[in-house]
Amino acid sequence: MSPDSLDTETASTEPSTPAPPTDAPEKYRPRRERTTRTPLKSLKGWRLRHNLDQREAARIIGVSQTTFARMENLKRYPRPSLAKRMKVITGLSIEVIMGIDR
Numbered sequence: 001m002s003p004d005s006l007d008t009e010t011a012s013t014e015p016s017t018p019a020p021p022t023d024a025p026e027k028y029r030p031r032r033e034r035t036t037r038t039p040l041k042s043l044k045g046w047r048l049r050h051n052l053d054q055r056e057a058a059r060i061i062g063v064s065q066t067t068f069a070r071m072e073n074l075k076r077y078p079r080p081s082l083a084k085r086m087k088v089i090t091g092l093s094i095e096v097i098m099g100i101d102r
Contacts, residue, residue, distance in 0.1 A: 078098075
């Protein structure tokens with residue numbers, strides 16, 4: 001038999017790993033992907049809809065990336081003048097920007 005006659009599609013060199021049984025302990029079960037839903041009416045939702053990373057969004061708004069990340073995660077709140085500017089830029093309400101209406 002010549003090497004050309006071997007079917008390379010059916011010959012697998014990788015060992016197949018069997019799926020763990022369903023009664024396996026928790027630590028051996030495959031993890032589910034974490035899917036977190038981002039509210040559309042949020043600073044993060046605005047950023048993701050416009051396909052921006054935090055650095056780009058921070059530059060548009062006029063703050064540092066660290067400050068933007070903290071505002072996005074509601075760890076820091078913008079001063080009133082910045083909140084008004086963010087409202088104009090993002091189209092979000094002041095309540096949403098301040099984390100009041102989530």
